[in-house]
Amino acid sequence: MEGFPILSLITFLPIVGMLIILFLPKEQQQAIRLTTLLITFIQIVLSVIMLMNFDYKASGIFDNSTFQFVEKFRWIEIPGISWLGTVKVDYFLGIDGLSMPMVLLTSIVTFIATLSSWNITKAVKGYFSLFLLLNTGMMGVFVALDFFLFYVFWEIMLLPMYFLIGIWGGPRKEYAAIKFFLYTLLGSIFMLLVMIGLYFSAKETLPDGARVFTFNLIELTNIANYSADGILAPMNPNNWRLVAYIALFIGFAIKVPMFPFHTWLPDAHVEAPTPISVILAGVLLKLGTYGMLRISFPIFPDITLQLAWYIGLFGMINIIYGAFCALAQKDFKKMIAYSSVSHMGYVLLGIASLSTTGINGAILQMFNHGTITAMLFLIVGVLYDRSHTRGIDDFGGIAIQMPIYTGFVTVAFFAAIGLPGLSGFISEALVFVGSFGSENIRILAMVSTLGILLGAAYMLWTLQRIFFGELNQKWNELKDLDWREYSMLIPLTLIILFLGIYPSAILDIMNSSVKSLVDFIITNANNFYITSL
Amino acid sequence: MAQVGLNHFLIVSALLFSFGLFAVVTRKNAVMVLMGIELILNASNINFIAFSKFGNFAIDGQVIALFVIVLAAAEAAIALAIVLNIYKVFSNVNVDEIDNLKE
């Protein structure tokens, strides 16, 4: 695998696909769909190849030499602007145990979402072009190791998402799309500010010995690279690190979405077409927490330690608040959307524990939530396609009419509830074990267990209202699943079952990275503390 | 009068440039205008070569001068062709009467 640019390939393959699609005539809808399917399938193959060549012992995080499949060369270089110094941006890709599961998740979810896009009939060409562009953006964020590049990919995602919701969405699509766009853009602005602040605070040493300002995420974690008067330098007694951290955190929290920045999510989900909801919930929400783990935590270990309790607090609020909101919803899709809010709370709680168990659990939860929620949205989509309504109370007794579908629904719902044997359980359990074990947020963890109960309550109540009881005669024409829906639901079910029984398949990938992240935060936070004294 | 140096050449070129411009501005006949332009181009060429000798441009100045000559040739050819066309249309080549650009 040495030297083969597999990360660039997996990232930019969708762009190639997009170009192919742009050259296809508009009428060739089937060819367009098949191209997209092929591209996403190749991505799965590539990520599996990556997984097979993945070194489970290499930790990454702050250690340049242990990143894998690294591609690095100068992308932008503007020499000699007087006060700026040499502006240089690297094209720097690489993965470690944090990003590998996310790359895997992205390729799986996009593949499933492609299948689910089959019944999009409006402007097929445009849809799939944007879809593939979105795909590149997501992949890019997970593999970029240069802040600038990260930011570029982050923004690339935004635009296609805006159009995908705004053109192919439901009745209030414009509102939802613009809300999503503005919200996320707000987050991006915060991120941009911090990015620039970091840039002028640290310098990296080039191989030829020159010292230049840097966007390199790995170099930014090294305290030795900061200049003493940098605005975000830890040893600067008047530094702005706390403010920067909060700004960055808000930027990521909007994506998570964290209370009180979550209100774009229900609207976006309800209005977005099914495949886009799948991607939104399956991948996009993970970007926020991934960003925290990749950027906030290693670069600001001191503040992270300082604010861990608040992160945990917001995690707890998310869990309980989201669950209560979900309980009150009358719209099936909105209910699932709020359940996402609740489930992402577990991720926040897990990372706030700053323990290997908690963070392992959090990343596993990110993966599991990706697959489970993807499945939940597909399920909503299946029902919506047939009945054109999403009101929970409009249904009743669907289990009689669609028994196999109900079987899949049961699996997905119980996975979301955290039933042992399905993947959701082990990640939630690890999050709780980790956060309870961390003395700092023990109380929060104890309160959060209420979420387990509420989660079961809203899920089962919905299950009952839609599927059980007498068959509502309005729906006695509904057909059970067709082959395409099987092909979407069965792989996800298998993944959910497999990870429920053998979670180590994902846990082993990230063990060493998570461990070194936690060690790094703990040791460095103390160092920083001493220097700032 | 001092030793002949850069300035002398530049002054010659400045005068030549002014004459050329004067021709361009005042003469009615398009061919005369063309001659004025030739003068202007030559004036600039003198500058190029003078700077080539006295400035920092080394041989490059001469090369540019060469290119200017070539351009001048091309320009003359095209310009005369245009003049012929104007003549065909207006039956004279007096530029002051050809003011369709106005209004």
Place this chain on the structure above:
Amino acid sequence: MNIYDIIFYLFAGITIISGFLVVSVKNIVHAAFYLLFTLFGIAGLYVLLGADFIAIVQIMVYVGGILILILFGVMLTNKIVDVEIKSESFQVIPAIIFIGILMGGLVFLMVTTNWENNELIIPLTTTKILGNIILTDYILIFELLGILLLIALIGAATIARKDKV
């Protein structure tokens, strides 16, 4: 005053005087002949500046090419029978004022500017150097000029063609 200076003033005088005559005489044919002298004078200045090859090119292209072309233009646009080929001037007074200001300004600029002045020893013959540099550093421009000339050739022929198809 050494011999170099004398030769300079000689050529400069030829150039300026004949240049002035070019723009001041009424008869176009005369003006064209004065232009011939001007071009010769400039060629002499080139020689003084060590640009032997350019000087030759100046004579060959300008005198042999452009000047002939201009004469043809004069002939073609004035009836030959009309012996008195004259060209009138207009707006002479304002033009003189403008040009006077311009000339003054230019000379002022030329004289007062603090030019970098480090006189180079130009080699005796520049032809070989020019050839080298044109075909290496300036090859692109060279090629483009070639194309430009071709375009000019075709363009001139097309524009001047009698009947438009």
Place this chain on the structure above:
Amino acid sequence: MTETILINIALVILFLPLLGFAATINLGAKIKKMYYFEIFIITATLILTIIAAFFKLSDFVNTQIGSSFTWIAFDTVKIDLGIKIDNITVIMLFVVNLISFLVHLFSLEYMKGDKRFNRYFAYLGIFTFSMLGIVLTDNLLMMYIFWELVGLSSYLLIGFWFEKKSASDAGKKAFLTNRIGDIGMFLGILILFANYNTFNFDVIYSQINLGILPFDSTVWLTAAGILLFMGAVGKSAQFPLHVWLPDAMEGPTPVSALIHAATMVAAGVYLCLRLFVMLTSDAMLVIAVVGAFTSFLAATIALTQTDIKRVLAYSTVSQLGYMIMSIGIGAYAFAFFHLVTHAFFKACLFLGSGSVIHAMHHSQELEDLGGLRKKMPVTYLTFLISTLAISGIPLTSGFLSKDGILAGTLAFGELTGHWLIPILGFTVALLTAFYMFRLLILTFHGKPGNQEKYNHAHESKWVMAFPLVLLSMLSIFIFYTPNPISAESGWFLDKWISTPETVVPESTRFEFMKSSDSELVDANFVHSKLYEETMHHVHYPAMILSVLLGGIGILFAFLFYQWKKINVDKLTNSIRPLYNLSKNKWYLDEIYNATFINGTLALSKIISWFDQYIVDGIVNGTAKITKIYSTYIKWIDTYIVDGLVNLTAILSGIIGLALRKLQTGKVQTYIVYVILSLLILLIVFKPV
């Protein structure tokens, strides 16, 4: 037979039902007769269980066998899963598999013609698998995993007839109520894991034994014990979480027999047995009080219920309360003993009621029944034997176990002064005998309530009768001990079950459980000599009292319902409030509905409103303010900024008109302008 073989057999026993489930659920839609596969699987499991139990109880009776593997490992965390086979395990295995087998058989006839027949058997399969997992596990995590899985299968089976709203409601209620208990249990597990970094029972106990306490405090140890007990409160339907079990009777009757009477609800008791050694005296007292109160509460409710299955359900709750109480007072062995005997006779009672319901075409109200003794002799006889057993009449298994528990409560009262517990215990014995015989008389004696249905009723087929006969046989003392009045000398208690030594620090033990008071007798550990002696000492008084109370209860039942010497209606009228209290289950459902359920729903509505109008309102408000702001900006823009621009335009127009004069249209003029301007620029920006 070696230990390895035994372990392998145990694993096969565990996973066979899972195979049955997976095959039946997936192929059930295609293959009509798939349920035979499930029957085959359960039969094989039962045979293997009998083999395993036989060898364990003969060859390895005093050894504990176990095996584990690492499931998840990272950093310093290592999560092992494993099984542990001791005597309790194999006896439970036997009980679960036997009853499961009999219920499978019974269901063949009972569920005949149901459109989801295969799925029903598949659900039974996954239930059996999960229950066996609980029984076999050697650690808390796996216990929790299977704990949830039995919850799932219970949910699926209660809501099996999901077309009925009451059935799906009951399933949901069962699952959610259990979840409340599970949260407590989960927190308890978290406390232990956070301190000992393992889920394994034995490792945790050995750590506690070394004096390592959770967070270095006995309070946390007590808390852990009580929190874990909360899991049992949910699963074993103890007050205040008992409300789900009566509703769970919406499920098919064989399911009630298997899950909600014999096995799953006993899982809570089983958990407490596993936890017994780490319970502090405070935790034990809580457990004892909860158990005693539950058994009393349920018994009073059972007095007035008119649905045959509900009476049995409340009697189950009551008996489970007995077992829990028994653990709380330290009568470990009798708790387990009662679990086993109760499993058999209560399964028999439920299946008997199923037989009646089947015969009466799904009529289960007591007023429709009556006089079935002659129509259904086998059912009647087996029902009678089981009723005698649950009432604690000598020569039955129930007498032995119940008597032990009551003696334990007396001894406990004598040793600690908590007399409330024995008083409640004996009251319940009286009430149990009364309401059980009320049920028996109203069902089988007297006149038929519904003549038409009565005429069609007939004795059940052998697949339904055989389980009844077998289970009622197992309610006779001889299977447990040769001595009909004391179980202590029987193999069950003497050889197989012995009370383990508690590991909690001395300061947190009951006075009578101090280690100075224990000794080793015949390789069996006697955890408290004083307690044993006291129990012996009170044994005969307790026995006489309990038989007497049972007899009185039966007598009153006959007086009320058989001979009608006392007018029931008159009596109920005179104690109307008490009657209503009992009839309406102490209004607990209503109270819960009004407070917790409606409270939660109202809270969710409030929060949702808050979300929609406040949080999102702020967002939209910001947008609106921006919009308003922007209209003002637009005004400024139109009239001031744009005004300036327009002014500029007008000005430039005027200037342009003036300057137009300069425009001659002649190229030359323009050139002059250009060059002059250029010259000016050059002069102005001339470098020095």
